[in-house]
Every structure is written in structure tokens, then in C-alpha cells.
Amino acid sequence: MTVHMPEATDDSMQLIKAAWRAVAALWVPDYRYSKAGIITQDLVPPPVPRRALFDNLDHERAANVMAVTDEANRRRGRAAVVPATTMNLGIQS
Numbered sequence: 001m002t003v004h005m006p007e008a009t010d011d012s013m014q015l016i017k018a019a020w021r022a023v024a025a026l027w028v029p030d031y032r033y034s035k036a037g038i039i040t041q042d043l044v045p046p047p048v049p050r051r052a053l054f055d056n057l058d059h060e061r062a063a064n065v066m067a068v069t070d071e072a073n074r075r076r077g078r079a080a081v082v083p084a085t086t087m088n089l090g091i092q093s
Contacts, residue, residue: 005018
């Protein structure tokens with residue numbers, strides 16, 4: 001399944017939401033699933049920061065959350081901090 005993103009992003013939370021949309025669309029009850037993969041395509045350089053105040057606040061907040069998460073994982077080890085939406089799913093990085 002292909003999930004189209006409305007805009008280029010490196011925000012893990014947006015990518016997780018897109019992955020969940022794909023899972024919800026493909027899920028069939030009572031089937032056994034083992035693994036899934038994600039292939040990225042049409043990668044582009046990071047966008048130039050927007051000047052619109054309200055759009056920029058959300059992008060800045062997401063960037064700050066990802067920077068803190070990345071730093072905590074660098075200091076404490078991979079997957080020390082993970083998004084709550086991936087917890088209790090047996091997902092190990």
C-alpha cells in the first residue's frame with residue numbers, strides 16, 4: 001500500500017500516523033502477521049522553514065520533540081525513548 005504524505009516530513013510522529021493508516025486499511029482479523037517493512041520514495045531535502053507563524057509553531061514543536069528524543073536515545077541507548085503509539089506492540093528497534 002502506498003501512503004501519500006501531504007508534505008515532505010522527517011517528523012517520526014507524522015510517519016507513524018501514516019503507517020497506522022496503512023495498517024488500518026490492510027488489517028484483516030484472524031490473520032497472523034509477522035513483519036512489515038516501509039520503503040520510502042521521492043525523498044527530498046528538508047524544506048525551507050515557513051514564515052507563517054502558526055504553521056511554523058507546529059513544525060518547530062515537532063522538530064524540538066524529535067531533537068530531544070534523538071538526544072535521549074543517543075545518551076541512553078537506542079529505543080530508550082519511543083513514541084507511545086509503538087509501545088506494547090513487541091516493536092524493538
